[in-house]
Amino acid sequence: MYGKGLIKGLGVTLKRFVDTYLDDIKWMGKRYYTAEGLAHRSSKDAKGVFTVQYPEEKLPVPEEFRYVPFLVYDEGEKGEILNRCTACGICSKVCPPQCIWIERATDPKTGRPKQEPTQFIIDVDICMNCGLCAEFCPFDSIKMDHDYEIASYGRTIHHLDDLMKPASYYDEIRPINSAKEAAARKAAAEAKAAKAAARAAKTKAKS
Amino acid sequence: MTTLDFSTRFPEGVVADEREGYEGYIIAADKLVEFATTLRDEYGYDYLSSVTGVDYIAEETFEVVYHAYKTIGGAELVFKVQVARDKAEVPSLTDVYPGADFQEREAWDLLGIKFTGHPDLRRILLWEGFNGHPLRKDWQEAYYEADIKPFKSRWPKPEYARAEARNPYGANVKYPEKFDPEKWVPEGEDALYGSLAKYETTDDDGLKTDHLTVNLGPQHPSTHGVFRIAAKLDGETILNLKPVMGYLHRNHEKIGERNTYLQNMPFTDRLDYLSSMSNNFGYALAVEKLIGIEVPERAEYIRVIMAELTRIQNHLFAIGMFLNDIGAFFTPSLYAIEERELVLDIFEMVSGSRMMCNYFRFGGLARDLPAGSLQKIKDLVFDRLPRKTDEMDRFLSENEILRSRCVGQGLLSAEDAIKYSAAGPVLRASGVPYDIRRAAPYSIYDRFDFNVALRYNGDIYDRYIIRLDEIRESIKILQQAVEQIPEGEIQTGKPRYQMKVPAGESYGRVEGPKGELGFYLVSDGKGNPYRYHVRAPSFINLTAFGPMCKGLKIADVVAVLGSIDIVLGETDR
Amino acid sequence: MENQGLNSPGYEIPEEVQGSVAITSIDRIYNWGRRSSVWPMMFGLACCAIEMIATAAGRYDFSRFGMEVMRPSPRQADLMLVSGTVTKKMAPTIVRLYNQMPEPKYVVAMGACASGGGPFKEGYNVVSGVDKLIPVDVYIPGCPPTPQALINGLIKLQEKIDGQSIKSVRWYQKGDLAAIPMPILGPDLIYQEQIPAIKEASKEA
Numbered sequence: 004m005y006g007k008g009l010i011k012g013l014g015v016t017l018k019r020f021v022d023t024y025l026d027d028i029k030w031m032g033k034r035y036y037t038a039e040g041l042a043h044r045s046s047k048d049a050k051g052v053f054t055v056q057y058p059e060e061k062l063p064v065p066e067e068f069r070y071v072p073f074l075v076y077d078e079g080e081k082g083e084i085l086n087r088c089t090a091c092g093i094c095s096k097v098c099p100p101q102c103i104w105i106e107r108a109t110d111p112k113t114g115r116p117k118q119e120p121t122q123f124i125i126d127v128d129i130c131m132n133c134g135l136c137a138e139f140c141p142f143d144s145i146k147m148d149h150d151y152e153i154a155s156y157g158r159t160i161h162h163l164d165d166l167m168k169p170a171s172y173y174d175e176i177r178p179i180n181s182a183k184e185a186a187a188r189k190a191a192a193e194a195k196a197a198k199a200a201a202r203a204a205k206t207k208a209k210s
Numbered sequence: 211m212t213t214l215d216f217s218t219r220f221p222e223g224v225v226a227d228e229r230e231g232y233e234g235y236i237i238a239a240d241k242l243v244e245f246a247t248t249l250r251d252e253y254g255y256d257y258l259s260s261v262t263g264v265d266y267i268a269e270e271t272f273e274v275v276y277h278a279y280k281t282i283g284g285a286e287l288v289f290k291v292q293v294a295r296d297k298a299e300v301p302s303l304t305d306v307y308p309g310a311d312f313q314e315r316e317a318w319d320l321l322g323i324k325f326t327g328h329p330d331l332r333r334i335l336l337w338e339g340f341n342g343h344p345l346r347k348d349w350q351e352a353y354y355e356a357d358i359k360p361f362k363s364r365w366p367k368p369e370y371a372r373a374e375a376r377n378p379y380g381a382n383v384k385y386p387e388k389f390d391p392e393k394w395v396p397e398g399e400d401a402l403y404g405s406l407a408k409y410e411t412t413d414d415d416g417l418k419t420d421h422l423t424v425n426l427g428p429q430h431p432s433t434h435g436v437f438r439i440a441a442k443l444d445g446e447t448i449l450n451l452k453p454v455m456g457y458l459h460r461n462h463e464k465i466g467e468r469n470t471y472l473q474n475m476p477f478t479d480r481l482d483y484l485s486s487m488s489n490n491f492g493y494a495l496a497v498e499k500l501i502g503i504e505v506p507e508r509a510e511y512i513r514v515i516m517a518e519l520t521r522i523q524n525h526l527f528a529i530g531m532f533l534n535d536i537g538a539f540f541t542p543s544l545y546a547i548e549e550r551e552l553v554l555d556i557f558e559m560v561s562g563s564r565m566m567c568n569y570f571r572f573g574g575l576a577r578d579l580p581a582g583s584l585q586k587i588k589d590l591v592f593d594r595l596p597r598k599t600d601e602m603d604r605f606l607s608e609n610e611i612l613r614s615r616c617v618g619q620g621l622l623s624a625e626d627a628i629k630y631s632a633a634g635p636v637l638r639a640s641g642v643p644y645d646i647r648r649a650a651p652y653s654i655y656d657r658f659d660f661n662v663a664l665r666y667n668g669d670i671y672d673r674y675i676i677r678l679d680e681i682r683e684s685i686k687i688l689q690q691a692v693e694q695i696p697e698g699e700i701q702t703g704k705p706r707y708q709m710k711v712p713a714g715e716s717y718g719r720v721e722g723p724k725g726e727l728g729f730y731l732v733s734d735g736k737g738n739p740y741r742y743h744v745r746a747p748s749f750i751n752l753t754a755f756g757p758m759c760k761g762l763k764i765a766d767v768v769a770v771l772g773s774i775d776i777v778l779g780e781t782d783r
Numbered sequence: 784m785e786n787q788g789l790n791s792p793g794y795e796i797p798e799e800v801q802g803s804v805a806i807t808s809i810d811r812i813y814n815w816g817r818r819s820s821v822w823p824m825m826f827g828l829a830c831c832a833i834e835m836i837a838t839a840a841g842r843y844d845f846s847r848f849g850m851e852v853m854r855p856s857p858r859q860a861d862l863m864l865v866s867g868t869v870t871k872k873m874a875p876t877i878v879r880l881y882n883q884m885p886e887p888k889y890v891v892a893m894g895a896c897a898s899g900g901g902p903f904k905e906g907y908n909v910v911s912g913v914d915k916l917i918p919v920d921v922y923i924p925g926c927p928p929t930p931q932a933l934i935n936g937l938i939k940l941q942e943k944i945d946g947q948s949i950k951s952v953r954w955y956q957k958g959d960l961a962a963i964p965m966p967i968l969g970p971d972l973i974y975q976e977q978i979p980a981i982k983e984a985s986k987e988a
Contacts, residue, residue: 008608015605016541045555047594053548054844057931058938067562067580070925070932092365097707099473100902101361104368116366124370128899128912131926133476133568138576139707147562154923154936156943158899158912179580336908337872341970344907351907352971385970391978394969428876431825431855435832436873457873458829461906468905477902483830527833547840554837565830565927779829 023051036060066177069134069147071127072103074166075173084167087144089118094136094145102129103136123166127159143184149176214287219248227290231500231714231733234288239300242291246276246306254280255287256628257644258307260717260728260745261314263321267347270295272323275730276303277717277745281628281642283649286717293323302328309631312753320345320463330405335456335782338401339394341385344464351464358738359468406442406450421449424764428457432535432768435778439767446763451756455749455782462783466742471497471572472707474742478729479566481744482780484527487520487557488722490570495652496718496729500711503573504702510654511695512575515587516560516567517720518684518691522595523553524723525635525677526602528775532674533606535772536615542606549598552590559583572709574701584692591688599681607675616671620758620770623668630754633747634725636774639676640668646721657694658687670766673773708737724748724775744783748776810948817861817887818849818944821937824860825853826880829867831894831927843930848937857883862940865919868896868903869910871972875965881917882962886954891921891940893933898922910972917963 027034034040041060044053055062072094077085095103106122109115136145148168153159174181216224216235223241227234237245249255255278264273274291291300302325303310314325315334322343325331333340342349355361363369403423413419427438436457442449462481466474478493479486491513498505505513527550530543554564560583561567561576569576606612622632627640637644645662647655663679665672713735719728725747732741751774759767794806807815827835838845839853854860857880869877881890892913895901900911913919920943923936949955964975973981 005610008610008613012605012609015601019545045552047552047589049552053842054847055842055931056847057843057934062931065559065562065580067560067577068558069562090366093707095364096360097472098360098364099469099476100904101359101364102902103364104370105365106368107366122368122370124368126899127924128895128922129901129904130895130924131476131480131902132563132566133479134562134576135472135476135568135707138705151925151929151932152935153925154921154928154932154939156921156939158914158922159924337968339969351905353905353911355905385981385984389969389981391967391969391973391981394967428873429826429855429857429880435827435829436876456908457870457876458868459870459872459908460829460868460903461908462903465903465906480830480902483833544841547837548842551837551840551842564929565833 019051021051026050038063064149064151066179068149069132069137070151071130071132071148071153071161072125072136072145072166073148073161073168074123074163075144075146075170076167077170086119086167087142087170088120088123089142089144090116090120090123091118091141093139093141097135097139099133099135100129100131102126102131120163123163125161125166127153127161143188146173146177214253216245219252220245227288229714231712233715234290236290236292239291239293242301243303243306245289246303249278249287249289250306253287254282257281258303258309258631259286259633259719259726260730260743261303261310261317262730262741262743262745263317263323263345264732264741265295265321265345265347267295272298272321274300274317274323275715277728277730278307279649281644281649283644285650288717298323299326300324301326302331304328307631308629309750309753312749316749319343322346330452332401332405333456335459337456344461345467351461357468358736359470359473402440402452402454406440406452419445426767427454432771434531434771434776437771437776437778437781439771441759441764441767443764446765448759448762448764448767451759451767453752453755455752455778458778458782460779460783462744463742467739469739470708470737471711471739472709474739475570476566476568478744479568480779481746481783482524482722482724482727482748482777483565484777485520485524485723486565486567487516487561487569488524488720488727490567491517491653492718492720492722492727493729494570494572494718495720496716496731497572497711499716499718500714500731500733501572501709502712505574505653506699506702507696508578508698509574509700511691512579512700513570513653514655514658515688515691515695516557516569518688519553519556519587519590521684521723522681522688523550525681526550526553528723529602529606529674529677532769532772532775533612536612536769538606538612542602545598545602545605549595552594556583556586556590559586571701571705573703574699574705576705578700584695587688588692591685591692595681595685599678599685603678607678612674613671615766615769616669616674616773618667618669618671619766620670620673620762620773621668622754622758626754626757627668630757631750632725632754633751634722635663635673635676635680636725636751636754638663639665639672641666646719646726650719652718652720655687658690660684660686670769670773677775710735710737711739719745722747724777724780725751744780746780746783748774748778748780749783752776752781810950813949814945814947818941820849820852821862821889821940821944822852822854822860823850823862823864824857824880824884825855826857826860826863827866828869828873829896831866831897834927834930834933835864835866835893838930838933843934845934845937848934848941850937857881858885860884861888863888863890863917864893865890865897865913866893868901869913869916870908871910872908872968874910874916874972875968877913878916878963878965882965886960887952889920889940889944890917891923891936892919893923893936894928895924895926898924901926915974916966 090107104124108117108119108121137147223238257279260277271292278287317323319333422443424441427433428436438454441451478489481489526546530546533542558564561569624641627637643662660683665676711733715732717730728745730743734740892898897913903909921940967973
């Protein structure tokens with residue numbers, strides 16, 4: 004029969020239409036603006052309308068989500084800022100579009116390079132959010148941010164001040180990774196200490 | 211790699227390429243057409259996959275590299291022609307393999323190699339009048355900074371400046387002598403319209419009528435981006451048609467030759483931006499071939515899972531946009547995008563980005579699957595996707611309007627599909643069962659039980675329905691892969707950001723969602739590829755676009771284009 | 784609801800008619816009307832266009848902001864969402880499209896490429912940001928911006944519209960609005976303001 008295919012197709016759309024309301028009723032008003040409702044709407048069982056009502060509700064981003072890079076700093080005991088970055092330059096070398104500029108500090112007395120940056124510029128309008136800088140940073144310093152709400156009325160260039168964010172923030176957005184890295188750092192420090200102790204013991208034994 | 215003995219058939223002019231790391235044959239330029247004809251007719255290499263040029267500036271030569279295959283399966287045959295740099299002329303192979311058409315034009319545009327006998331040798335990605343041929347090694351662009359990355363101006367004494375501020379209008383552009391921009395007339399348009407056909411006035415039915423030239427695009431809702439079609443019409447019937455591209459030419463290959471090997475990985479994401487995982491796959495294969503590194507078992511499985519999920523979401527998007535094109539405005543594409551979003555959620559969870567995954571590394575992957583993601587994939591492939599594919603099928607495939615619009619239109623016969631080097635669903639919808647996953651299995655595809663989706667009519671409808679078939683086959687592969695996936699490492703060796711790659715060449719190819727995606731790499735032993743070429747299926751499939759459209763109505767052109775499923779990022783690169 | 788955004792403070796409205804009466808200034812109602820019906824042009828350049836489509840589709844649905852009517856013709860559009868890499872070959876077309884759009888018109892540079900050239904900036908066929916060609920109102924970083932980031936940028940645009948005044952916007956000033964001069968495709972992309980310098984140089988040669 005001519006038109007059977009059309010009717011079949013319209014049946015699909017009708018089912019979708021009805022499903023939305025059935026789902027609404029089933030969730031009794033909790034389909035929107037609740038975390039469970041949002042999770043349901045992005046699951047395999049989602050039916051009907053599944054719009055995320057941004058900005059009132061936001062789709063949670065997964066741990067690995069990457070937007071623009073930022074620098075992690077540790078807070079010292081008195082709240083002082085301990086920058087993890089040592090200005091080694093690996094991130095600027097690995098960066099595919101070369102959007103990272105780093106100036107390494109020099110000791111004013113000796114003129115020798117110091118292990119900290121005086122300038123750190125990321126041109127966000129070149130950055131391709133690939134995450135390679137974070138992947139290869141040996142000091143867990145540069146990381147990819149989760150904050151995507153950074154639209155502005157001008158071009159975006161991040162300087163050192165804009166980039167620095169505390170380690171607590173990093174722990175919050177990437178709990179699993181930060182715990183893993185902290186454990187690795189601790190293990191490395193312990194291994195180093197053990198080695199140093201062994202060496203000390205050896206020199207002692209020799210003398 | 212195949213070794214054939216050509217010494218009796220060609221006592222002169224054909225020698226094996228014996229450079230370290232290279233393979234194939236070097237053909238004398240005057241023997242090329244004869245050799246190619248023999249290859250096609252006597253040896254069965256009926257499918258010319260890739261044509262590209264390499265600028266060996268130290269040896270003062272250009273080399274044109276051809277990759278040919280048999281559509282019955284098997285390894286590639288590489289043959290090359292070397293010509294002097296200052297007299298870069300190679301006979302065109304368009305008569306033997308019409309699929310070489312656009313690729314030869316590209317080599318002319320970017321490298322300045324002249325193909326004698328080519329029927330329409332114009333620039334293809336850049337515009338007529340552009341200064342120079344950018345892929346030549348001695349050519350520098352306006353914002354040129356250095357030959358290779360990393361740039362010295364980044365660390366430890368940075369000179370931060372925007373490239374355009376340092377060099378506002380690209381001061382190293384060379385203008386011809388006595389150049390007056392106000393009187394400058396770009397030559398391209400005439401050549402383009404001239405190549406279509408001459409204006410003809412006919413009076414067959416007593417009425418004096420003119421043939422009409424119509425441009426669709428570059429800003430047109432049906433062109434999937436910035437693509438232009440110049441068509442010659444008789445009334446509403448297409449007499450001839452030429453695609454015009456390059457509006458999204460992002461200099462992928464030039465940048466790729468400056469990048470280190472790893473830096474190219476995120477750039478490949480942006481080729482066919484709908485299927486970044488597939489692009490990663492192809493590039494990783496090509497580089498792994500060069501450095502000879504093995505991939506751990508678990509990583510292979512994850513790669514296959516990601517590649518097949520990519521195929522599914524790409525085909526969903528393609529179907530949605532195709533139906534948009536033929537006038538089913540938005541409902542089908544909204545349904546398709548809904549499923550795609552769920553696949554993208556998985557990509558985001560695994561790789562960190564919805565579209566630009568940058569997930570593959572040489573010898574493995576960037577990271578393991580995070581907790582919970584495998585369950586999500588299982589939910590999709592065992593439950594939701596099969597259900598929704600059936601729904602899509604029910605929704606559209608029998609629709610009378612769709613059928614009358616598509617069945618029997620835009621025909622491409624099997625012979626033509628092979629002739630024009632069409633690939634992927636376009637080739638298989640014409641009845642050629644050629645799928646690289648079966649014809650020359652890479653990764654671990656030989657372990658899975660699946661069929662090569664095949665349709666025989668070669669019309670628009672078959673090109674639509676074959677995508678649904680392929681989704682079903684991909685789901686089949688996925689169901690096996692998620693069940694079999696072992697525990698273990700995901701990376702061979704330590705991940706490194708810079709590495710030396712042995713000198714040589716390699717061609718890595720995968721069956722991408724749009725067809726054969728190939729990466730041709732030449733290494734000179736340093737940290738950056740010497741030559742980096744992408745065999746882009748969207749680009750080469752367009753070779754068949756003009757012939758397919760001849761005789762159709764102008765409205766059907768849009769449907770044909772939608773059924774080819776191009777992505778401009780890959781077409782123009 | 785929306786009325787609250789529309790109401791000008793300082794005027795007492797009796798409680799019984801608050802639901803149906805709003806006292807406002809012309810600026811407010813004008814801006815409210817414009818911000819609630821920004822029609823984007825259906826104009827996709829590159830990767831970001833796919834995210835733009837995803838934003839227009841069911842899951843993020845920017846029709847919630849009155850933006851669902853995507854017009855392929857510039858004559859009917861208020862907003863040019865520059866979604867992707869601006870190439871030199873495309874540059875004259877983009878300027879022409881912008882000139883064809885009727886005022887009031889806005890431009891959002893979506894993604895790194897449109898904002899500042901992006902990862903392909905060093906290429907020979909890439910313009911370093913669409914603001915080299917046409918004025919841009921909102922820049923959205925990201926490569927590509929996720930749909931939520933795009934909506935965030937569009938909300939920023941609405942905020943910008945809210946802050947405008949009929950008295951000061953460009954398109955209600957005296958005199959004709961000058962069209963933006965089209966760049967020319969010569970040996971490279973040539974901006975109109977470059978022409979004298981190039982002429983001078985070629986004379987010397």
